[in-house]
Amino acid sequence: MKNITPRQEEILQIIATYIEEKSYPPSYQDIADRLKIKSKYAIMKHITALVSKGYLEKDASARSLRIIHPDFIPAEANEAQIPLIGRVAAGYPILAGENVERYVPIPRALIKAEGRYFALKVQGDSMIDAGIFEDDLVVVKSSSSALNKEIVVALIEDEVTVKRLIVDAGQPYLKAENPAYPDIYPQGGWSIQGKVVGLIRELH
Amino acid sequence: MKNITPRQEEILQIIATYIEEKSYPPSYQDIADRLKIKSKYAIMKHITALVSKGYLEKDASARSLRIIHPDFIPAEANEAQIPLIGRVAAGYPILAGENVERYVPIPRALIKAEGRYFALKVQGDSMIDAGIFEDDLVVVKSSSSALNKEIVVALIEDEVTVKRLIVDAGQPYLKAENPAYPDIYPQGGWSIQGKVVGLIRELH
DNA sequence: TATATTGGTGCACAAATGTGCAATACCAGG
DNA sequence: CCTGGTATTGCACATTTGTGCACCAATATA
Structure with a gap:
């Protein structure tokens, strides 16, 4: 599995934490908010990179992120x-x-x-x-x-x-x-x- | 905890199954599709009922359903x-x-x-x-x-x-x-x- | 028959959301 | 200095999504 940039790792971590807290995945805007940046598109590019590197999966619909990489899988409720x-x-x-x-x-x-x-x-x-x-x-x-x-x-x-x-x-x-x-x-x-x-x- | 109608139970089950399959919650439209009905609003009324009966939680954002009742909690990935x-x-x-x-x-x-x-x-x-x-x-x-x-x-x-x-x-x-x-x-x-x-x- | 409960349809609308483009900023390496 | 990779911004746009209303249908109950 390919290497990811520190920023991408940060985003993976944010996604995992968000899911732990809310039990559903974040929107791009939610992630941007936590990073304190203003651009959804920047998030989208990171997500796209993470998907093509096999760390993440997403569907076409809203809030459809799914973490694949074992090291980042969110701790579930139980x-x-x-x-x-x-x-x-x-x-x-x-x-x-x-x-x-x-x-x-x-x-x-x-x-x-x-x-x-x-x-x-x-x-x-x-x-x-x-x-x-x-x-x-x-x-x-x-x-x-x-x-x-x-x-x-x-x-x-x-x-x-x-x-x-x-x-x-x-x-x-x-x-x-x-x-x-x-x-x-x-x-x-x-x-x-x-x-x-x-x-x-x-x-x- | 109050009783729910058979239809509401069916919807709870659909939500749980959907989450097990996709690992993120369904939209109202997704639920309507699985029930083979055409109305999002009908779903919304059931969801509202389930929330007020304490079986379900939801936030204001998209796909933010969370099942509360232990009997319906989706089996998680692991x-x-x-x-x-x-x-x-x-x-x-x-x-x-x-x-x-x-x-x-x-x-x-x-x-x-x-x-x-x-x-x-x-x-x-x-x-x-x-x-x-x-x-x-x-x-x-x-x-x-x-x-x-x-x-x-x-x-x-x-x-x-x-x-x-x-x-x-x-x-x-x-x-x-x-x-x-x-x-x-x-x-x-x-x-x-x-x-x-x-x-x-x-x-x- | 009247009435309440439950479930569904169709339409409209605003907000949330994902997608796309052009441009800028930063930084490390040649 | 230039160049390429990474990161960010601002804006625009089409869909998805949730919400709301008026109305209809089936069923049970008084």
């Missing part, structure tokens, strides 16, 4: 789009664009509190006693700290892992919810990336 | 609305309107195949070894049969239960995924209501 983190590139923060595989829609019920969220596909069976299975999708609220016994996503030596955080008298450690796995007492650099707040499983 | 089954009234089929507590949005990823779906809040811990905990929301595909080892929702003497179906040589039975619970060999009237195809958990 759902939010959060980034699904794929392979984590060494050295990058977990939420860096480089790590985003795609965006996935999540029911708003799972993300009540303000904050940044991301999703992660669970690998391995180290948390089965907590009801977290391989290939489950966990919804994570971004945070650099957590409380005792909360289930967290941690980054240990550029490896992402889901475990239960234990903070008692001694050194904090990460506990698997599966007797077959040992507790992890992180040695070198490690960090908490967030708390697991939800889970979505797809049975086949 | 999600579907499925009924959450509350207490099950004796004698009613599980999907009867009487049993619907409310509608909940579910990511489309969980409901790929055609069919009727419903959601159920899990009670008890009889399925914890299958990673299904109390208060989890299970997404169920309506079906009156199921295969061996599938997790099903069954109705036994007007009681709803989630268990694993076992069909081997002998009589089919329902197996809990928790050693503390015995297998269930249904005696009297019982029926399979659907297969569990997904699960959503909210951690606090």
Whole structure:
């Protein structure tokens, strides 16, 4: 998919925000108003460019814009789009664009509190006693700290892992919810990336 | 909320369908076309009625309809609305309107195949070894049969239960995924209501 | 029969909306 | 300095769209 100019990206964002607010798409005039410019025609040219670049679709009728590009699809009334983190590139923060595989829609019920969220596909069976299975999708609220016994996503030596955080008298450690796995007492650099707040499983 | 006439319900449905197809609301003319009538004004009167009855909202601009009533909210691009089954009234089929507590949005990823779906809040811990905990929301595909080892929702003497179906040589039975619970060999009237195809958990 | 409710037609009109053209401004690169 | 790409303006114009009115038709109800 071709590159777009900063102005065009701005317009895509305005369209998405407008739809989130009103639940129907803006007219060219509406977009011009939000950009504080006076020309519908300028908007039209940007829209035309976005359509031909495959970011947008439109019909002949009024307010018929439809966003195609996944990165700009508006969060709908009952759902939010959060980034699904794929392979984590060494050295990058977990939420860096480089790590985003795609965006996935999540029911708003799972993300009540303000904050940044991301999703992660669970690998391995180290948390089965907590009801977290391989290939489950966990919804994570971004945070650099957590409380005792909360289930967290941690980054240990550029490896992402889901475990239960234990903070008692001694050194904090990460506990698997599966007797077959040992507790992890992180040695070198490690960090908490967030708390697991939800889970979505797809049975086949 | 006040009652609406059959014609008004028809129009609400047309609006919802139109939005699902095009992802933007119809004009009065569009609605008139689908009803095969020629009058925009007739549509306008119905819309006005629906607004005053609280089923619909509209702004002053073109194509600014917004459905308020939960039963008619259009399934959005990435999600579907499925009924959450509350207490099950004796004698009613599980999907009867009487049993619907409310509608909940579910990511489309969980409901790929055609069919009727419903959601159920899990009670008890009889399925914890299958990673299904109390208060989890299970997404169920309506079906009156199921295969061996599938997790099903069954109705036994007007009681709803989630268990694993076992069909081997002998009589089919329902197996809990928790050693503390015995297998269930249904005696009297019982029926399979659907297969569990997904699960959503909210951690606090 | 009279009357209210609901639904539809045809026409008119103003405002919203998309489209098109010519001209200007800005900025980076040659 | 010139040139090309991007962005904006102002104006004009045809359609779409919502709104309003007078009137008709079918149906149920008093």
